[in-house]
Amino acid sequence: MKALRELGNYSTLLYQALRSSTEFKTYRKSFFHEMVKIGYDSVPIIMLTGFFTGSVMTIQSAYQLESAFIPLSTIGAIVSESILIELAAVISSLVLAGKVGARIATELGTMRVSEQIDALESMGFNSVSFLVVPRVLAGIMMFPVLYIVACVFGIGGGLLAGLFTGTVPAADFLLGARMYFQPWTVIFGFVKMFVFGFIITSISSYKGYYATGGAEGVGKSTTNATVISCMVVLLADFLLASLLL
Amino acid sequence: MIEIKNLTKSFGDLLVWEDVSFNIQDGETIAIIGKSGCGKSVLIKHINALLVPDSGSVLIDGEDIHKMDYVSKRKLRQKFGVLFQGSALFDSINTFENVAFPLRYFSNQSEEEIRNNVMEALSHVNLEDAYNKETSELSGGMRKRVGLARAIVLKPNYIMYDEPTSGLDPQTSQEINELIIDLAKSLDITSIVVTHDMHSVLKVADKVAFLDQEKLSWHGTVEEMKKSEHKALIDFITASEYQIKQRVEYN
Structure with missing residues (x-):
C-alpha cells in the first residue's frame, strides 16, 4: 500500500516536472549549473571506474582463457564488448547513483526541511520547475556523455593492463576489439545511460523533494534514494536487455 | 482584506484545528498565538496556499486562493512576503x-x-x-x-512572520519587534505574526487570534485581550512572571 502511494506521488511529481519543463527561463541557469555538477564533476570518478573495470577484466579473462587453442585477440573482444554493452553503463550508473543521486537527494532534502522550498513557493516560484526539472534534464543529457568516458577509459584500461602484465599484446587486443565490434552495442549503451540518468535523477529528486523530519529524515531519504536508484537501474537493465537485444 | 472561513485541517487522523474563521483588515497587524504544536504555522501556510485545507476557504481581496489554478495562485503569492522560522x-x-x-x-x-x-x-x-x-x-x-x-x-501587500523572535536574545528580539512595527507603518503592510512570545504580541499586534483545543478559542484586539476573562487565554498569556506583572499593573 505504501509502495503504491509512493509510486503515485512519484508519478505526480514527474507529471508536474513535465508540465513545468516549458518554463525554461526559470531553470535555465540551474540547468547549466547541474550539467557541470553531474557531468564535468563526475568525470574523474568515471575515468577511474572505467579504467579499473577494463584492467581487471583483461587480467581475469587472460587467467580464465589461458589455452593454446584460444587466440589472444578473444580477450580484446570480450573486454571491449562487455564494456560497451554492459559494464560501462551499469557500473558507472551504480557509482553515479551514489555520487549524483545522493547529492541531489541531500540538497533537496535539506532545502525541504529548512523551509527553503516553502520559501520558493511562497515567493511565487514553481519549485518543481526550479529544482527538479534542471536536475533530471541535466542527468538525461550528461549520463550518455559519461558513458563515452567510461568506454574510452575501460577499453584503454584493458589494453594497458594486457600490455603491462604481458598477458595480451596491444595488437591482439585491438584486433579482437575491432573484429567483434557492432555499432548497435554502442547505441544500446547510450539508450541505457539515457534511461539510467532519468531513473537516478528523478528518484533522487523525488526522495529529496518530499523529505521530512530534520537531519535524520534527510539521511533516510538520501539512503533510500541511493538504494532504490540502484535497484531500479538493475531492473531497467534487465528489461532493456530483454526488449532491445 | 483576508477572510478565513470555516477552515479545517487534519494530518491523517490528527486533527489540527476545525472551523477556524476570522478576518484580517488591510493595514492591521494580527498575532496568532497558542501553545507549541497547536497549528499556528500550519494556519499561515493555508493563507498563501502552501498547504491545502480539508474544508473551508481563504479569501484574499475576495478571491479564494484555494480555488485558483496554480499559475494564478503563484501570482497571488507574490503579494505575500514570508519570514520563515529558520529564515529559509x-x-x-x-x-x-x-x-x-x-x-x-x-x-x-x-x-x-x-x-x-x-x-x-x-x-x-x-x-x-x-x-x-x-x-x-x-x-x-x-x-x-x-x-x-x-x-x-x-x-508585498501582506507579510507573514513565523516565530520572528524565536531563538533570539531579548535585545535582538526587541530590534525585530521594532522592525515589524516600522515596516507595517512605512510600507503600509498588513502583518500576520505567528508567535508565542507575549512580549512581542503586546509590542506589535493590533489584534490577537488564540488557537487552543483544536479551534480558534478567542479573537479580539490587544486591549480586549488584556481585559478578557477567557480562562485558557489568561493561562496562556500569564504563563510567565513578566506577563503576570504586566496584567497586575494593567488591572
Whole structure:
C-alpha cells in the first residue's frame, strides 16, 4: 500500500516536472549549473571506474582463457564488448547513483526541511520547475556523455593492463576489439545511460523533494534514494536487455 | 482584506484545528498565538496556499486562493512576503543575492535597479553593510533580518512572520519587534505574526487570534485581550512572571 502511494506521488511529481519543463527561463541557469555538477564533476570518478573495470577484466579473462587453442585477440573482444554493452553503463550508473543521486537527494532534502522550498513557493516560484526539472534534464543529457568516458577509459584500461602484465599484446587486443565490434552495442549503451540518468535523477529528486523530519529524515531519504536508484537501474537493465537485444 | 472561513485541517487522523474563521483588515497587524504544536504555522501556510485545507476557504481581496489554478495562485503569492522560522535563506548564495533572488525572476529590472532595491530593502533592516556576507557568516538575528529584507523586496501587500523572535536574545528580539512595527507603518503592510512570545504580541499586534483545543478559542484586539476573562487565554498569556506583572499593573 505504501509502495503504491509512493509510486503515485512519484508519478505526480514527474507529471508536474513535465508540465513545468516549458518554463525554461526559470531553470535555465540551474540547468547549466547541474550539467557541470553531474557531468564535468563526475568525470574523474568515471575515468577511474572505467579504467579499473577494463584492467581487471583483461587480467581475469587472460587467467580464465589461458589455452593454446584460444587466440589472444578473444580477450580484446570480450573486454571491449562487455564494456560497451554492459559494464560501462551499469557500473558507472551504480557509482553515479551514489555520487549524483545522493547529492541531489541531500540538497533537496535539506532545502525541504529548512523551509527553503516553502520559501520558493511562497515567493511565487514553481519549485518543481526550479529544482527538479534542471536536475533530471541535466542527468538525461550528461549520463550518455559519461558513458563515452567510461568506454574510452575501460577499453584503454584493458589494453594497458594486457600490455603491462604481458598477458595480451596491444595488437591482439585491438584486433579482437575491432573484429567483434557492432555499432548497435554502442547505441544500446547510450539508450541505457539515457534511461539510467532519468531513473537516478528523478528518484533522487523525488526522495529529496518530499523529505521530512530534520537531519535524520534527510539521511533516510538520501539512503533510500541511493538504494532504490540502484535497484531500479538493475531492473531497467534487465528489461532493456530483454526488449532491445 | 483576508477572510478565513470555516477552515479545517487534519494530518491523517490528527486533527489540527476545525472551523477556524476570522478576518484580517488591510493595514492591521494580527498575532496568532497558542501553545507549541497547536497549528499556528500550519494556519499561515493555508493563507498563501502552501498547504491545502480539508474544508473551508481563504479569501484574499475576495478571491479564494484555494480555488485558483496554480499559475494564478503563484501570482497571488507574490503579494505575500514570508519570514520563515529558520529564515529559509538559500545557503548557496550570499546576502545580496538572497535579497535579489525574487527580483531577478519576477521583475524586468536592470542590474542597477536591482542593486538599488536590494540596498533599500537591506537598509530597512539596517544591514546595508552585510550585503556581501555569506549566509553562513550571519548570526541568528542577522539571518532573520535578511529573510525580512527578502520578504519585503517585492513590496508585498501582506507579510507573514513565523516565530520572528524565536531563538533570539531579548535585545535582538526587541530590534525585530521594532522592525515589524516600522515596516507595517512605512510600507503600509498588513502583518500576520505567528508567535508565542507575549512580549512581542503586546509590542506589535493590533489584534490577537488564540488557537487552543483544536479551534480558534478567542479573537479580539490587544486591549480586549488584556481585559478578557477567557480562562485558557489568561493561562496562556500569564504563563510567565513578566506577563503576570504586566496584567497586575494593567488591572
